[in-house]
Amino acid sequence: MSAQRTALVTGANRGIGLEVSRQLAGKGFHVFLTARNRKAGIKAAAALQEQGGKVTFVELDVANPESIKRAAKEVAAAINHLDVLVNNAGVLANSDGDVLQTDPVVVLKTIDTNALGPLRVTQAFARLLGKSDSGRVINVSSGAGALHDMDNYAPAYSISKTALNAVTRQLAAALKSKGVAVNSVSPGWVRTDMGGTGAPRSVGQGADGIRWLATKAPKDLTGQFVQDRNTIPW
Numbered sequence: 001m002s003a004q005r006t007a008l009v010t011g012a013n014r015g016i017g018l019e020v021s022r023q024l025a026g027k028g029f030h031v032f033l034t035a036r037n038r039k040a041g042i043k044a045a046a047a048l049q050e051q052g053g054k055v056t057f058v059e060l061d062v063a064n065p066e067s068i069k070r071a072a073k074e075v076a077a078a079i080n081h082l083d084v085l086v087n088n089a090g091v092l093a094n095s096d097g098d099v100l101q102t103d104p105v106v107v108l109k110t111i112d113t114n115a116l117g118p119l120r121v122t123q124a125f126a127r128l129l130g131k132s133d134s135g136r137v138i139n140v141s142s143g144a145g146a147l148h149d150m151d152n153y154a155p156a157y158s159i160s161k162t163a164l165n166a167v168t169r170q171l172a173a174a175l176k177s178k179g180v181a182v183n184s185v186s187p188g189w190v191r192t193d194m195g196g197t198g199a200p201r202s203v204g205q206g207a208d209g210i211r212w213l214a215t216k217a218p219k220d221l222t223g224q225f226v227q228d229r230n231t232i233p234w
């Protein structure tokens with residue numbers, strides 16, 4: 001087994017996913033930077049390669065089972081274990097407004113990407129994760145998905161992140177015997193295309209907790225919701 005640690009990040013052509021890829025490559029990981037948009041992904045991977053990172057682009061649309069299958073095949077041909085999977089890709093629909101007016105189709109589409117995407121991708125990479133000495137799956141969730149203080153903010157998005165947190169609990173239980181930790185993480189409110197320019201956190205700050213879960217968190221921390229390196233209520 002190659003000694004180099006390996007990581008795969010979804011939705012990594014911009015925002016938090018790109019920054020997580022940059023940080024993990026900087027820590028010596030071989031990073032599989034994935035994106036649904038081939039051109040944008042290749043450009044992002046090239047930028048990190050120029051900074052000295054070992055970064056390989058793989059096309060992966062988390063909403064498309066065939067795309068995930070192709071990506072898993074491509075990655076399995078290149079490596080024999082996956083240490084870290086960061087399920088980062090996510091959407092927040094422009095029309096995600098008043099819950100009394102919300103189009104259920106928007107809710108369904110948002111769940112498909114934000115909750116079922118991570119489920120599909122983890123299923124596809126479970127075998128490679130099980131080959132790691134300490135596999136870690138990090139589902140990038142949101143405080144918006146926490147039930148304990150949920151209000152009426154962005155209903156489709158919030159519901160999808162609550163569903164993602166349930167996916168985390170299910171996968172954590174299922175992968176425990178394989179020594180794979182699975183956690184949800186809230187990056188806080190981050191300045192990205194999704195977070196907007198008024199957000200208080202930089203992408204570096206948003207990625208910090210994800211990098212910590214990928215590299216430093218105790219191996220037995222699993223099935224938890226984490227922000228700023230601390231467990232938070234669901």
Ligand code: NAP
Nearest residue numbers: 011015016061062063088089090142189190192193194195
């Ligand atoms: P972003 O800048 O909008 O980036 C979202 C990324 O997800 C893009 O790379 C996008 O690709 C990708 N994506 C969307 N659908 C995809 C699909 N079907 N397959 C593959 N990739 C897909 O948002 P961000 O702020 O970096 O968000 C990253 C994660 O953090 C998301 O899960 C988000 O919910 C979460 N989060 C963000 C904040 C915040 O304040 N920014 C707060 C809490 C949680 P395209 O370029 O092709 O669209």
